[in-house]
Amino acid sequence: MNMITLSALDLGLAATLVLVVALISWRMHLGNTSQILLAAVRTTLQLLLIGLVLKALFAATSPIWIALMSLVMLLAAGREVMSRQKRRFSGSWGYSLGTSSMFISSFGITVLALLLVVEPQPWYQPRYAIPLLGMLLGNTMNGIALALDNLTHNAWERRSAIEGRLTLGMTWSEAITDLRRDSIRVGMIPIINAMAIAGLVSLPGMMTGQILAGSPPVEAVKYQILIMFLIAAGTGFGTISAVLMGCRRLFDERERLRLDRLR
Amino acid sequence: MSLISLIDVHSLASGLFPGSRQHLTLDLAGPGCLGLTGPSGSGKTLLLRAIADLDPSGGTVKIDGQDRTSFTGHAWRRRVGYLPAESSWWSDRVGDHFITDNVYGLGQLGFTDDVLDWSVTRLSSGERQRLALSRLLSCAPDVLLLDEPTASLDPARTANVEELIADYGQARQAPVIWVSHDAAQLKQVAQRTILLNGSGHARELS
Numbered sequence: 001m002n003m004i005t006l007s008a009l010d011l012g013l014a015a016t017l018v019l020v021v022a023l024i025s026w027r028m029h030l031g032n033t034s035q036i037l038l039a040a041v042r043t044t045l046q047l048l049l050i051g052l053v054l055k056a057l058f059a060a061t062s063p064i065w066i067a068l069m070s071l072v073m074l075l076a077a078g079r080e081v082m083s084r085q086k087r088r089f090s091g092s093w094g095y096s097l098g099t100s101s102m103f104i105s106s107f108g109i110t111v112l113a114l115l116l117v118v119e120p121q122p123w124y125q126p127r128y129a130i131p132l133l134g135m136l137l138g139n140t141m142n143g144i145a146l147a148l149d150n151l152t153h154n155a156w157e158r159r160s161a162i163e164g165r166l167t168l169g170m171t172w173s174e175a176i177t178d179l180r181r182d183s184i185r186v187g188m189i190p191i192i193n194a195m196a197i198a199g200l201v202s203l204p205g206m207m208t209g210q211i212l213a214g215s216p217p218v219e220a221v222k223y224q225i226l227i228m229f230l231i232a233a234g235t236g237f238g239t240i241s242a243v244l245m246g247c248r249r250l251f252d253e254r255e256r257l258r259l260d261r262l263r
Numbered sequence: 264m265s266l267i268s269l270i271d272v273h274s275l276a277s278g279l280f281p282g283s284r285q286h287l288t289l290d291l292a293g294p295g296c297l298g299l300t301g302p303s304g305s306g307k308t309l310l311l312r313a314i315a316d317l318d319p320s321g322g323t324v325k326i327d328g329q330d331r332t333s334f335t336g337h338a339w340r341r342r343v344g345y346l347p348a349e350s351s352w353w354s355d356r357v358g359d360h361f362i363t364d365n366v367y368g369l370g371q372l373g374f375t376d377d378v379l380d381w382s383v384t385r386l387s388s389g390e391r392q393r394l395a396l397s398r399l400l401s402c403a404p405d406v407l408l409l410d411e412p413t414a415s416l417d418p419a420r421t422a423n424v425e426e427l428i429a430d431y432g433q434a435r436q437a438p439v440i441w442v443s444h445d446a447a448q449l450k451q452v453a454q455r456t457i458l459l460n461g462s463g464h465a466r467e468l469s
Contacts, residue, residue, distance in 0.1 A: 163317060163351070
């Protein structure tokens, strides 16, 4: 391991570049100057904070703290999924739909990968568990948010087509078949694209990080392939379960389209 | 085969018009046509949607003495055919919207069978309206709920549609509820006509 540590001055240099962009944005009246600065400050604070948290977590290897950390990550991802939807389900459904789907897929796949593939000792060792879970949550979150947004938005836009099918005596499931398919497909697009271009156009961040930290490239690549597969599986399962539950929720027990359940 | 359908709409209106004291009761022993008229916003469409169980509503609706809750939603709507004022089309090809093997009344509505291969985008509003009716009748519902079924048709086509609906009602012994702004038309097609006013008040026109 021959890692070059970064000094505060190194980071400051990079920060100056962001400041220059912010300055240009201000001069050009782009209207996002404060957003750029706020986001930069947020990224600094959040990452420093998580660095400290991880440091403490790695030192302790306590299952309770790891579970707590995972829970916080899950709830934050659930909130993000909810806030990315223009017309989300009202009430507790808006939050629990995405969150439960992410729980099933991300937690399930992470535990599976730790127990059967990576096999650290103990299996919940935070150096493996937390980054793995983070990557899975982050990616399934994208897929689920896109899929649910597509589902709820289009159910609203195409209500007359859905009801048209209901009036002909189709079941609720038949009436929403194409929308269900579209939404699942939309949720899977990012990970399919990421797998297709990995290594050609972009070097995935995790692999780059490992190489920068001094890992042999081929080892880093093997980990990246594993991660890609896990993310693909997690996004697939998560998206499918979220869309299936969402479709069911759009109809009531009399198979009526209930757009009043959206806000 | 003749099938006698009876449909009671009792106090559906209580859910539709909050504050209304009157309960609307309709009894329809088929075949026959009940006209429904009234100003815009008086709840004609809402009433049809409630009978077809597309919106949550109070009251009871029965067909042949069986309450609608004893059917699943789709089975109920298969029997109670609702034709919305504005038809919706979800595939490119007209024929893909006919979900049963038999196709009803295309010839009588002035189409040949190759209309099924047409693209929906080339249909005029009148063609859409007539094809939506044929699409619905092809599903062989036992009751018809028609919302302005001739609104965008010229007089000749209107006569075609009126005749087709009357034939269908006779052949299937199916009662019809016909919503229209046009009192003269209702006088012609319906045996009874009910006028809804905006506040959920209904009275029969003589």
